Amino acid sequence: MASAPSTIVFIATLIVLTTSISSMEYIVGDEGGWNLKVNYTTWAKDKVFFVGDTLVFNYAPGTHNVMKVNGTGFQQCIVTSSNGTLTSGRDVISLQTPGRKWYICGVLKHCELGNMKLVITVLPQTMAPAPSSQDTSASTKIAVPTIYGFVIALFGSILLLVV
Numbered sequence: 001m002a003s004a005p006s007t008i009v010f011i012a013t014l015i016v017l018t019t020s021i022s023s024m025e026y027i028v029g030d031e032g033g034w035n036l037k038v039n040y041t042t043w044a045k046d047k048v049f050f051v052g053d054t055l056v057f058n059y060a061p062g063t064h065n066v067m068k069v070n071g072t073g074f075q076q077c078i079v080t081s082s083n084g085t086l087t088s089g090r091d092v093i094s095l096q097t098p099g100r101k102w103y104i105c106g107v108l109k110h111c112e113l114g115n116m117k118l119v120i121t122v123l124p125q126t127m128a129p130a131p132s133s134q135d136t137s138a139s140t141k142i143a144v145p146t147i148y149g150f151v152i153a154l155f156g157s158i159l160l161l162v163v
Helices: 004-019 041-042 071-077 112-113 138-142 147-161
Strands: 024-027 055-059 066-069 092-096 099-104 117-123
Touching: 004 041, 041 117, 066 071, 071 099
Parallel strands: 024 055
Antiparallel strands: 055 092, 066 099, 099 117
């Protein structure tokens, strides 16, 4: 028989996790990470980004950085300090609003000469379809749907109700 605290935990878990069912985490550049050897236009072309998704920029700290810029800054590789510079080596950016998003590396001439820049379009939050089981590209394997965490939490909560 379920106790009241177990029921509350179950309901709270469902409420918290249902808001992020369709969220995806994208490792920018997949296995290549954020560096000079990846074509980010090619990396992004088959992906669909939604509000609530996250981008993870992986690189060796001190070798690169991540700067959010506007369209002009992207085209001309203009480095400004007004938008903040991420330098952790594992920079996580939550996509909170729809629209175009531009990111560059502001180290030396990595943007101009190394083409270390990424532009994406973020679509409004919707119940995005789950990735197709037929798609076996590396980028699909790297993107981790939050639905798996939801399913695990759901089974854990059910187990709490039963115990």
